[in-house]
Amino acid sequence: MLWFDHPKQWKYTLLASAVALSCWGMPLSLTSQASDLNRQLAIPLNNGTLNTQRREADRLMRLGGQQRRQGAFTKAIDSWEEALSIYRNLRDVEAQGVVYEFLGGTYADLGRYVNAEDAMRRRLAIARDLGDYQGQIFGANNLGTVLLQRNQPQAADELFGEALEIAQSIKHAGGTGLSYSNLGLAAYALSKPVEAVRYYNQATTYRRQAKDVLGEANTQNNLGDAYRAMGEYRQAAGAYQMALLLSRQSIDRPSQIRATEGLGFAYEGLGLSTVAVDYLERRLKLAREDNNSAEVLEALQTLAAYFRRNGDFTNTENYYQQAIAVALAIGDKQTQKVVQRQLEDLRLREAVKQQAAERRR
Known part of the structure; x- marks a missing residue:
């Protein structure tokens, strides 16, 4: 099950049902963008008479979860597509909704946003047909996040607003917090940072009510970004510090890395260069500890850009050279x-x- 909270940070917390237990513990992926809540849908995928077709469909669902956990995204999609075909034959609409949710998130991880949008629209339609309010809340948020990735913030904003209205109507604190946080993302994308700050602060209240530590960490990181866009660097640093604390509590490495980098930028804005460099180097250290070459490469580029902005030729050249070596090692031409x-x-x-300096002498 996926609930995204940041377009670049997609994360997974899957159904706590017989089928989804096989998917539990999927690796966190970029992008981010990110699941926040552990939600249980009462969908009995084995309802009715257990027959050969249903057992095969459930097996394929479990297989897809294992493949996704191993990073074999394309194979997982193939398994889930096969399961979907069987559930269609069995006319199990609820199970189809689950499959579409898995497919949508995995397509998004692959950057196949057209496919992700199609799957998530189908998931949302099923939730509406079934009167599944929680499914509608999270389905609308998921679809809206994909639309943000496709540079359609206005359409995304409308979906987040729809999700918020439903969440408030059933007094669902987690869904309300997520929807407010995503409304903040839409406002930020629409170049409305003041409005984004207001949404993020509202999101924080509900995420604390829901005891959603990971979700609040994401919101605090988003809040830091919005304050930084407004030039409010002290407030940004405060938000990133809170995000860092929460991400450590929830053991969420992507949020921790993001907060650490954000603190580097915030302190740079405050003119505290020594502290800024310290946080940017901590971000590089975290990536190296994780043995994550892609993150190491990005952290090196960030440090090079920092020193270049601040006129330090020696350090800029050093970090550029390290970045080139890492890119060469991982084949990122x-x-x-x-x-x-x-x-x-x-x-x-x-x-x-x-040369100009020599001519002036």
Whole structure:
């Protein structure tokens, strides 16, 4: 089951049912974007007479969960598509909704947002047909997050508003907090940071009521981003500090990394360069501890960009060279070329500056 809270940070907390137990513990993925709540849907996938077809469909669902956990996204999709076909033949609409939810999140992880949108629209339609209010809350939030990824913030905003209305009507604190947080994301994407801050503060209240520590960490990170966009660096630092504390409590590494980097940017905005560099280097250390080459590469680029903004040629060149080495090691040719061009541009500009200085002597 997925409930996204940040477009770049997709995370998984799947159904606590007979089928979903096989998927429990799926690895956190980027992007983010992220599940917040452990929700149980009372969907008896084995309702009625257990026959060969149903057992096969349930087996395929479990298999897909195992494959997804192992990072074999495409194989997981194939397994779930087979299961979906069987559930259609059995006319089990509830089970189809579960499959569409899994498919939507996995397509999103693969960056196949057209497919993700289609699956999530089908999931939401099923929830509406069944009068499943919780399904509608989270389905609308999921679909809205994909629309944000597709640069459709206005459409996403409408879906988040719909989800909020339903969540409030059934007094669902978790769904209300998630919907407010996503409304903040939509407002931020629409260049309305003041409105985003208001939504995030409302989200925090409900997420605390729901004891949703991971969700509150995501909201606090979002709040930090909004304050930073407004130039309110002290408030941003406070929000990121809270996100860091919560992410440690929830043992959520992506949120911790994001908060650590955010603190680096916030303290840079406050003119506290030593503290800023310390946090940006901590972010690099976390990535190395996780043996996450992609995160290491991104952290090195962030440090290089920081030192370049602040006129430190030596450190900028050093971090560019490290980034190139990592990109080469993991076969990321595109990033390698980009960083190589940045390094060459840096050296050219530095050479021009030195020549100009020599002419003035």
